[in-house]
Amino acid sequence: MNKIELLAPAGSKESLYAAINKGADAVYLGGTKFSARAYASNFDEKTLEEAVDYAHMYGVKVYITINTLIKEKELREVLEYVGFLYKIGVDALIIQDLGVFNEIKKKFPDFELHASTQMTIHNGEGALFLKENGFHRVVLSRELSLDEIKYISKELKIETEIFVHGALCICYSGQCLMSSIIGGRSGNRGRCAQSCRLPYSIIKKGSGELYKGYLLSPKDMCTIDDIEDIIESETDSLKIEGRMKRPEYVAGVVESYKEAIENYYIKKHSNTENHKKVLMKLFNREGFSKAYLYKNVGKDMMAFNMPKNTGVFVGIIDSNGEVDLVEDVSLGDGIRCGENGFTVSKILKNNKEVLKAFKGESVKIFPKNYRKGDYIYKTSDVELLEKLKSSYLNPFGKKILINAEVEFEIGKPLSIKTVYNGVEFDVQGDLVQEALKKPLSIEKIKENLGKSGDIPYKIENIKFSSFDEGFLPISSLNNARREILQKIISFEIEKYKRQVPVKSYLNDRTLKDKKYAFPEFTYVINTKEQLRALMDLNIENIVIDVFDKSYGTIKIEDLDKLDLTKVYIKIPNIIKKEFNFICDILDKYIKDIKGIVTANVGIISRYKGRTEIIGDYKLNIFNSSSAEFYSNHIDLIPISVELNRKEVIDVVKNCNHELQQMIYGKVEMMVSEYCPIGSTFGGKCENKQCDEPCVSADFELEDRMKERFVVKTDRFCRSHIYNNVPTNLIEELEELKNIGIAYFRVDFVDEDYEEVIKVIKMLQGSLEVYSSKYTKGHYRRGVE
Structure with missing residues (x-):
């Protein structure tokens, strides 16, 4: 079993740096077009190539998302874009549109292609279909259980990728047309308006009975407790959702999951409670769910009351306007009270101003945008964010340590040799001179060869195959160090670059023989x-x-x-x-x-x-x-x-x-494993299952504009939401x-x-x- 890949989102340069500095094995990102996160910062061609080169210096793979549906007039442009990505050495493309896939396989047959979760692959037969047609990897639908993931990954021997943390769509990805139908912003084109995060009522027709809330808004998923089970499913890649999130979020989530993964391989117990506390502080919607990993499809995976970041509970305001803290609070923290929020500008403890108050203390928090009995929550932890910020402020804060062998003999050129990723590198520097005054010591040579600036590599372990008490200017040492490290950088970047094929297949079409006389x-x-x-x-x-x-x-x-x-x-x-x-x-x-x-x-x-x-x-x-x-x-x-x-x-x-x-x-407009009818009207019977109100009555979903949409269920208890107007x-x-x-x-x-x-x-x-x-x-x- 190969070591599992941790795949992180990079919606910006800062998120890219954060992901790699915190240990991501691969990153996924989008260009300015054809990406399912059209509103993320994304990368233009120049910054995209810089991002690819940066990642490759660290040995991190780069997957580019072209995970939207492509219009006819865009086909030629998207193929030109693919050619650019091929040329700069992108490791793989994440594809939704099978027309784009069709053209890429003709023109770039060696380009690795991954089937986006937007392709709605959720069973073994579908995964095999894509593998047999040329996909290297399948990003499985989020709705699969661990048993289903294991069957596809292990039994069918298909390379798979699954989401392990972040926001969930309530509809199967690639099957949602709600944002498209209601507002013309297509989720299949990367422009989802997140209709599922709005309030709705579910109404039983004829009776007037209804339930209100954010009935289509699921909690974010968090599987940090389940890393052992997930790795043993033999999926190949664990994907973190979040290209729209801030870089601190990316840093914190990657760090937590990386440690849990590493601990699995060294058989060390992970204290996931600490990780979960950090993850809750970064973002949650009424807590987390495990999505569908353990076949849960009920309302406990839903955030019925709050579709935004809930934060972590801080305390209840008492009659004196104070709060007994169950969580530390600092100046600059973000606080939520009901639907409103504010930034802590002052903290009073025993009528004295403090910079920070601790769990168990009673304090007053300002501004006083709350009343007696209010529950307050911390939605932004300034200390945590400041700590995580270091992950992207210095892009080269993470160093890859290199062993080197040095020859330092009078009358011969300085020689530095190293082996990196199985490739030998060497440089010949200036001639080592006799020392007229003070010779260079081994320690001084090691000190200067061990320096590292804005590059990933650092010479750490130096062995001298020969050494004389000679002399070289420090500048000569520095030049030799820079030269050998630059050779490694150039090799690691250039080995991914490719020549773009000349021939275009865009208009190469084959006629199909008719087998059936179709009804009009x-x-x-x-x-x-x-x-x-x-x-x-x-x-x-x-x-x-x-x-x-x-x-x-x-x-x-x-x-x-x-x-x-x-x-x-x-x-x-x-x-x-x-x-x-x-x-x-x-x-x-x-x-x-x-x-x-x-x-x-x-x-x-x-x-x-x-x-x-x-x-x-x-x-x-x-x-x-x-x-x-x-x-x-x-x-x-x-x-x-x-x-x-x-x-x-x-x-x-x-x-x-x-x-x-x-x-x-x-x-x-939607098809979902989750059923809003069963989660509200379903009740419970002796075997703890929904009592199927959908069989005896009709139901509608009403939005804020009082428009009503048909809700139906199939015999497998999936829900289907249809437009209100034909x-x-x-x-x-x-x-x-x-x-x-x-x-x-x-x-x-x-x-x-x-x-x-x-x-x-x-x-x-x-x-x-x-x-x-x-x-x-x-x-x-x-x-x-």
């Missing part, structure tokens, strides 16, 4: 009412979701009552432990059904060539190169619902494959056909019998489309 329209349904409406209108090519658990839905056994020759089964996009169960169902009906609809690449890999596969729009196909990649694996390619009209035209113009557009339906492009049908889209998808989510009939009549032209009831989605506006 497919209709996705999940309830018996919706099915009845379609059957009453003699509609064929129905896509049935038999995995929805909500009230009135179609069950698996209902399939036996249908003529399946014109039926597709909609397969969940998220499939974990139930993978074999779903495959058993598919295998039972595979010869009878027309095909399947899914975005789960594990299922796509398993059933490729066995049945017709229509992709789900959550495959996030943004460009023609992505369509080309998927054309080798699925039969009908869905384009992303985030593209506008002009972008759809761009894709069609450069694509040789059949494309499908969603023309009607409520877009799925996207309706029926008026654009002829325009879309003229553009070159020949196939269309109609989605029914919670529509009743009458609403289904209305939509079909709109499609058939016998009923006018009332635009005010619908949205055009991104068709006109698009996303940033």
Whole structure:
């Protein structure tokens, strides 16, 4: 088992220095474009190359994030950017868009590529699919348990990376469209508005019952207590989230996890309580959770009351305006009281001003932005931050010690030899002279050769193979030292540099042979009412979701009552432990059904060539190169619902494959292992499980603007949140056909019998489309 990698975020130069000085084995960072943290400081080309060289001097790997979806017009630019990254010696790229992956594999076949967590890889079949197609490493979804991580990493022998500390998305990464749909800021484009951190109410329809709070805001994850279990899962890399965080945060988190990892390998017990205290002071939301490592999906992993930094509890204000401290407080500390905050400007102890007060003391804190009975919390620890600041104020504070062999013989050049990383380096300096007065001592030579400035290396252990009591100017010693250290620096930097291939493959497309005659329209349904409406209108090519658990839905056994020759089964996009169960169902009906609809690449890999596969729009196909990649694996390619009209035209113009557009339906904005219904209305029964209120009632999520979104659950207890208004492009049908889209998808989510009939009549032209009831989605506006 190889020693595990600690991978740290570097959203700025200061964070880069902090991460490396505190012991990170690798860092990940973004350029000014194509990064999923578009609002981080990020690096321009000059500072990016400097960052790569700096890291490589320390033997630290650099991974660059290109983990956003790429528009057609950006493909050429992103490939030019990849060429620059290839040239400057970046170790690997973290990729979301399979079109970008497709092009990089053609032009830069030896560039190491990692599949971003934005690719939503959460089962073994999906991980194998990516490995077999050329990914070196898979960054697994945060929703996996330790057992699942171990299976993929150890049993399937796939190089994996997992998140171990920092903020959690409540939706599966790469599947969230909430920020995109509500405000046009796409999480898939690095511009998430963090809609999950806002307050919501969950409402039981018809009863008026509701729960309020920050119902979609999870606590940050912290796994410092679980390092032994995590390392023994045989994952390859432990990733810290936080490219938007300050460098002190990066320093403190890296230092804590590095010590815990090192202690594991030397079989030393880690005092993780001290680490957790530091981590709590740096940032927490109502404490921490272990995310899904131990299969927890309940409300105890949520920060229902406070979506921001909670801080650590300091005490309760008494009737005298004093507080009995349960935590030290210093001038300059940040204090939170309820929703408000302030910086400590004065501390009175026994009516005398002090710079610091300690746990157990009673003090008054100023300014007095609080009242009797208020609970106060420390959100910023000035002493801790000042201590951690040293990690980035001196970029070369960490030294790599080098052994050297020195020859110091009169009449011969000064000779210094060393071996670093298995490579021999040597320099010949000036001639050693006879000492006319005072000869140079061994101690003086060692002192000067052992100096180190703004470089990572320091000559520490010096052995003299020969020594005469001769003389050299100190400047000669310094020059020889600088020369040999510069040779090491140059070698360590230059060995990563590469020549960029000349040939471009961007317009190299291959036509795909048609295997199926696709239906012009497919209709996705999940309830018996919706099915009845379609059957009453003699509609064929129905896509049935038999995995929805909500009230009135179609069950698996209902399939036996249908003529399946014109039926597709909609397969969940998220499939974990139930993978074999779903495959058993598919295998039972595979010869009878027309095909399947899914975005789960594990299922796509398993059933490729066995049945017709229509992709789900959550495959996030943004460009023609992505369509080309998927054309080798699925039969009908869905384009992303985030593209506008002009972008759809761009894709069609450069694509040789059949494309499908969603023309009607409520877009799925989130899918999550966590269920807001079960965590609020679920209650407890004897076996400690949710009593499934979703089966007997319908639920909605209401935001601050009083907009209500559909919340549904599937039979595996995952929650799905849908837009409150259907996207309706029926008026654009002829325009879309003229553009070159020949196939269309109609989605029914919670529509009743009458609403289904209305939509079909709109499609058939016998009923006018009332635009005010619908949205055009991104068709006109698009996303940033």
